[in-house]
Amino acid sequence: MARYENIVILTGAGVSAESGLGTFRDEGGLWAKFDPMKLATPEAFEADPDTVLGFYNARRANLADAKANAAHFALAELEQNWMLDGRANYLLVTQNIDDLHEQAGSAGLLHMHGELLKTRCTRCGHLFSDREDMTRERPCPGCGKAGGLRPHVVWFGEMPLGLDQIYAALDRCDLFVAVGTSGTVYPAAGFVAEARRGGAHTVELTLEPGEISDLFEETHYGPATEVVPHWVRGLG
Ligand code: APR
Secondary structure (H helix, E strand, O other): OOOOOEEEEEEOHHHOHHHOOOOOOOOOOHHHHOOHHHHOOHHHHHHOHHHHHHHHHHHHHHHOOOOOOHHHHHHHHHHHHHHHOOOOEEEEEEOOOOOHHHHHOOOOEEEOOEEEEEEEEOOOOOEEEOOOOOOOOOEOOOOOOEOOEEEEEOOOOOOOOOHHHHHHHHHHOOEEEEEOOOOOOOOHHHHHHHHHHOOOEEEEEEOOOOOOHHHOOEEEEOOHHHHHHHHHHOOO
16 A cells, blocks of 8 residues: 555544434434524524524534544544554544534644534734633623623534635645535535545545545545544555
């Protein structure tokens, strides 16, 4: 197997599914129960902040006892070995807003859709780790004013985070791996095409073929806790 130097991994909700956190578009997924346009847009927050904050408070509470699974640990182990082998670059881009990659020890990690366990003040911009409920009455620990707290999560219609860093990494990578993502939401769904343009080998590790599966040169289907550790062990 070729020796790769620059890897970019993209994860989606499927990598956290076996930790008990729901996905979005599978049977019974989050967007089957809730309307994202009423809960995950700036307009929804403007119109009904209490409902939007309540939705994210519930998801934050649900995260409290979620544990990283074998797929998260396999990716953290891959990172450690990658660096120990003296290979050039490793970047793990996640669309997930949970903290399971951190729990497993991932370091070179970029949350392009933000983080559920961080709160931001829309008045002063103060950004802080937070496991408490967000309410309109709660004062910002930065400016002391109430009424400005929101989850540090990227909503539909907002710019994902870290895109400059991501595209620079995609242009230079020789290995691109997508784990547990349906490939339905851009710009993440376009990363595989970007990696191919740069000549990277492309791998999809997910439960079943999705919208962009035919863009991957190598695909392995099955639960992430089986497919990811197996693939990592087989990597040259
Ligand atoms: N193991 C591996 N993959 C799985 C598993 C599992 N146990 N269970 C589900 N999957 C796969 C599904 O086959 C699907 O391809 O995970 C993917 C989940 O797709 P989505 O629910 O669309 O989640 P994701 O791709 O992360 O959504 C992208 O959409 O709503 C926005 O911001 C949200 O980050 C999210 C983005």
